[in-house]
Structures are given as C-alpha cells and as structure tokens.
Amino acid sequence: MSSGKAFLIDTTLCTACRGCQIACKQWNQLPATKTINWGSMQNPKDLSYDTYKLVRFQEHNGPENKPVWYFFSDQCRHCLEPSCKEAVDGEVSDGILIDHQTGAVLFTDKLEAMGPDDVLNVCPFDIPKAQEKTGFLAKCTMCVDRVHNGLLPACVKTCPTGAMNFGDLDKMVKMGNGRLAEAKTRFPGATLTGLEDLRVFYLLADVPKMYYTYAEADLPPARMDRKTALKIIGKSIREFTGNLDSFG
Amino acid sequence: MRHPDGTPNPETRYPFIMNPEGHARIFGPGRADGPFPEHYEAIECPVGGNPFSAQLTNPVAVTYDTQMDIYKTSDPRYPIVCTTFRVCEQWQTGVMTRWQPWLLETEPQLFVEMSKELAGMKGIKNGEKVMVESAHGKLEAVAVVTLRLSPFKICGHIIHQVGLPWHYGWVHPKDGGDSVNILTPSSGDPNTRIPETKAFMVNVKKA
Numbered sequence: 170m171s172s173g174k175a176f177l178i179d180t181t182l183c184t185a186c187r188g189c190q191i192a193c194k195q196w197n198q199l200p201a202t203k204t205i206n207w208g209s210m211q212n213p214k215d216l217s218y219d220t221y222k223l224v225r226f227q228e229h230n231g232p233e234n235k236p237v238w239y240f241f242s243d244q245c246r247h248c249l250e251p252s253c254k255e256a257v258d259g260e261v262s263d264g265i266l267i268d269h270q271t272g273a274v275l276f277t278d279k280l281e282a283m284g285p286d287d288v289l290n291v292c293p294f295d296i297p298k299a300q301e302k303t304g305f306l307a308k309c310t311m312c313v314d315r316v317h318n319g320l321l322p323a324c325v326k327t328c329p330t331g332a333m334n335f336g337d338l339d340k341m342v343k344m345g346n347g348r349l350a351e352a353k354t355r356f357p358g359a360t361l362t363g364l365e366d367l368r369v370f371y372l373l374a375d376v377p378k379m380y381y382t383y384a385e386a387d388l389p390p391a392r393m394d395r396k397t398a399l400k401i402i403g404k405s406i407r408e409f410t411g412n413l414d415s416f417g
Numbered sequence: 418m419r420h421p422d423g424t425p426n427p428e429t430r431y432p433f434i435m436n437p438e439g440h441a442r443i444f445g446p447g448r449a450d451g452p453f454p455e456h457y458e459a460i461e462c463p464v465g466g467n468p469f470s471a472q473l474t475n476p477v478a479v480t481y482d483t484q485m486d487i488y489k490t491s492d493p494r495y496p497i498v499c500t501t502f503r504v505c506e507q508w509q510t511g512v513m514t515r516w517q518p519w520l521l522e523t524e525p526q527l528f529v530e531m532s533k534e535l536a537g538m539k540g541i542k543n544g545e546k547v548m549v550e551s552a553h554g555k556l557e558a559v560a561v562v563t564l565r566l567s568p569f570k571i572c573g574h575i576i577h578q579v580g581l582p583w584h585y586g587w588v589h590p591k592d593g594g595d596s597v598n599i600l601t602p603s604s605g606d607p608n609t610r611i612p613e614t615k616a617f618m619v620n621v622k623k624a
Contacts, residue, residue, distance in 0.1 A: 186505050187505075187506065187523055191523070194519050201518030201521065201522035203522075204522050204525045205592070206525055206526040206527075208542075208543035208560065208561050208562065210504075210524075212522060212525065228565070230564060236565050
C-alpha cells in the first residue's frame with residue numbers, strides 16, 4: 170500500500186455549512202466570484218480557477234417518499250496515478266509534480282507553457298479549471314504548505330462535524346472502513362469510494378451518482394478528445410515495450 | 418447529560434436555562450397568557466376556526482391599529498402560508514455578512530422556497546424571479562423549488578407554504594433583493610412583543 174497522506178470525507182456527517190469551502194478561499198487567498206441564486210444553495214455553481222473546494226447539493230426522493238438532501242464536498246482526489254500528470258509528462262517537464270512526502274498532486278508554473286486542454290480533458294473528476302483570460306490551471310493543493318509544517322489542510326481544520334478528516338493514508342483507510350461499517354447500520358446502501366487509487370475517500374450514504382455525476386471516476390474516454398486518448402495509449406505502449414526491453 | 422458521542426458530559430446543563438432545574442414547565446404563572454399552554458392560530462392564518470377551541474388567535478397578543486396594520490386571515494388573495502428563516506452563511510439582517518465577499522458568494526440573493534406542487538400550479542420554474550405579496554407589501558425573490566417543502570392538508574384543505582430568509586435588503590448587493598420585513602405583519606407576543614414573523618399569509622406569482 171502506498172504511503173503518504175489522505176482525506177476521508179464522511180458525507181453522512183456533513184451539514185453543508187460550507188466552512189471548508191470558505192476556509193479554502195481564505196488560506197489560498199482566492200477572490201469571491203460573482204454569483205446569483207440559480208435555484209440551488211450550491212454556489213458558486215462549479216469549481217473554478219478561484220474555487221478549489223465546493224460543496225455540491227442534490228435533492229432526491231428517498232425511502233417512503235421522504236426527501237433526502239445529499240452534500241458532496243468536492244475537491245481534487247490527488248490520484249495515486251494522476252491522469253493529468255500522464256497527459257503533461259513529455260509535453261512539459263515538471264508541469265505536474267507529486268509531492269514525495271504527502272503524495273499531493275501539484276500544478277507548477279511550468280504548466281503555463283502549454284494550453285489547458287490536455288489536462289482539462291483527462292481528469293475523470295472534472296477538477297482542474299482554467300483561468301478564462303490566461304488559460305492557466307488551478308486546483309486543490311492539499312494545503313501542502315500547511316501539511317509540511319505539521320498543520321491540517323484548511324478545509325479539515327475548520328470542519329465542525331468530523332466530516333472532513335486527514336492523516337496518514339493507512340490510518341484514513343482504517344477510519345473509513347470503521348465509519349462505513351457504522352454507517353451501514355443507518356444507510357444499508359452506504360459505500361466508501363477511492364480506496365484503491367485515490368487519496369480522497371468519500372463515505373456516501375447512497376450510490377455515488379446520486380451525489381454528483383463525477384463523484385466516482387467517470388471513464389476518461391467519455392470526456393477525452395481523440396488526440397489525448399491516443400497520446401495516453403501511446404505512452405502506455407511505450408512504457409510496456411520499455412518494460413519488455415528491460416526484461417530482454 | 419452526554420457528549421454527542423455518548424460519553425458523559427458533566428460540564429453541560431439542561432436547555433431551559435432561565436429555570437433553576439433547566440426543564441420546561443407546563444404550569445407557567447406570571448405570563449400574560451398563562452398559566453397553562455394553549456394552542457392559538459397565528460394572527461394571520463389559513464383557517465377560519467381553531468380546531469382545538471373556540472378562540473382562534475391569542476386574545477392578549479399585541480396588535481397595532483394604524484392603517485398599515487391589517488391582518489388577512491382566510492383571504493383568497495393571500496392563500497399561502499409564509500415563514501421566514503436564516504441561512505448559516507449570513508447573520509441577522511446581513512448588514513455585516515453581506516459585505517464579506519466569500520459569504521455573499523455562497524448566498525448572494527433573496528430566495529423563496531416552495532414545493533414542486535405549488536410551483537407547478539403557478540407555472541413557476543426553479544431559479545426564476547417571482548413576486549411574493551402580502552397585505553403589507555411585496556418583493557421579488559428567486560424561486561427555489563424543492564422537495565423539502567410539500568403541501569399540508571389542514572382541516573380538509575390543501576394549504577401551501579413558502580419560506581424566505583430575511584438577511585437581505587437596502588443597498589448591498591445591488592441585486593440582492595429586499596428585506597422580508599416588508600411582508601411580515603406587525604404583531605407581538607403578549608409577554609415580550611417578539612413579532613410574529615414565522616407564520617403569516619402571502620401570495621406568490623411569476624414576476
């Protein structure tokens with residue numbers, strides 16, 4: 170099992186106070202975007218260059234026709250094998266780095282040398298967003314600056330209910346499985362996502378799609394253009410043949 | 418008394434902090450409308466009679482008698498029950514929190530929550546601007562059509578309810594909407610004159 174850090178986001182404890190969303194803006198000194206009420210409490214409507222963290226709201230008719238209101242605190246999943254990094258490597262060196270201490274996936278200034286589309290099109294969670302004018306990309310940094318100094322990420326520090334949790338990956342896996350067993354007594358359909366390949370685990374009371382389209386990885390090809398798909402396939406073939414060579 | 422996780426909490430106390438024992442009392446001497454609790458309808462309400470007694474509204478509730486103080490009960494022009502509430506992103510009238518850009522970003526405008534049934538009946542779509550009107554005034558708000566509200570069946574009639582937060586009004590932001598105090602009746606409870614802003618009658622239509 171990979172080391173480093175991970176988040177456990179227990180949506181069954183989330184009250185959608187949006188403390189995480191605002192603490193993120195505060196620590197990263199991101200400006201507020203102009204919003205209107207669009208018939209939902211979810212605002213801003215989506216992640217952006219200026220919004221790394223967003224609580225998404227979904228209403229459904231639940232059991233016995235009683236409404237359920239699902240809250241999904243969306244952010245970068247810091248994939249163990251990030252497809253954004255794969256798309257960038259070879260185009261720009263060190264455009265996207267993985268912090269060896271935490272496993273955080275980090276965008277660097279060097280990424281500005283290339284257009285945003287290659288990255289935007291491969292993320293299975295629709296996380297990175299480009300600045301409209303410049304095309305520069307931004308997303309959640311796992312607050313590596315805080316974590317390297319022994320602090321919790323801003324969103325986790327501010328959470329008043331215990332929905333946002335952060336720590337060593339193995340500890341979060343353990344905590345997640347414990348919480349899942351507990352949650353299943355109240356929500357028989359509860360699931361825990363991301364254990365195998367991500368650094369953000371969501372404990373959900375219902376199937377992921379009931380929370381948000383990209384709550385779980387949507388297979389990249391659905392959103393990927395042909396060029397990017399071919400490049401990734403090409404790269405894995407090169408790696409594969411490279412591995413064969415090393416056996417040779 | 419326990420912590421949320423079930424462990425004992427010696428620090429806490431029972432919620433009725435004005436009573437030495439911390440509990441609610443059924444017998445409450447010294448109140449203008451005591452000593453026993455009684456159900457009355459709101460000063461503005463959707464029913465003609467109190468199903469529990471012959472007295473419809475609180476006989477010692479504070480009302481005023483200027484031209485503006487009209488109370489509309491069971492009036493076909495104002496058939497919808499209205500309530501007011503807060504959102505956690507704004508505080509009170511919002512006069513401080515609406516100037517905080519990050520808070521305003523999350524709750525930027527006055528809205529009115531209503532059931533799918535009421536919206537369907539009025540031809541109102543989610544996110545659309547609508548007009549909310551009471552006997553006291555009217556204002557525009559964004560319709561939030563939600564499953565969290567559903568029609569009541571009261572004394573054999575289907576009664577709809579809408580709800581608005583009261584954090585907006587005056588100069589900032591420009592498109593934030595008006596104060597819900599424009600809609601609420603001036604009436605007070607008999608002991609403290611807390612105004613009855615949580616239940617009154619309105620109508621809603623497309624703006």
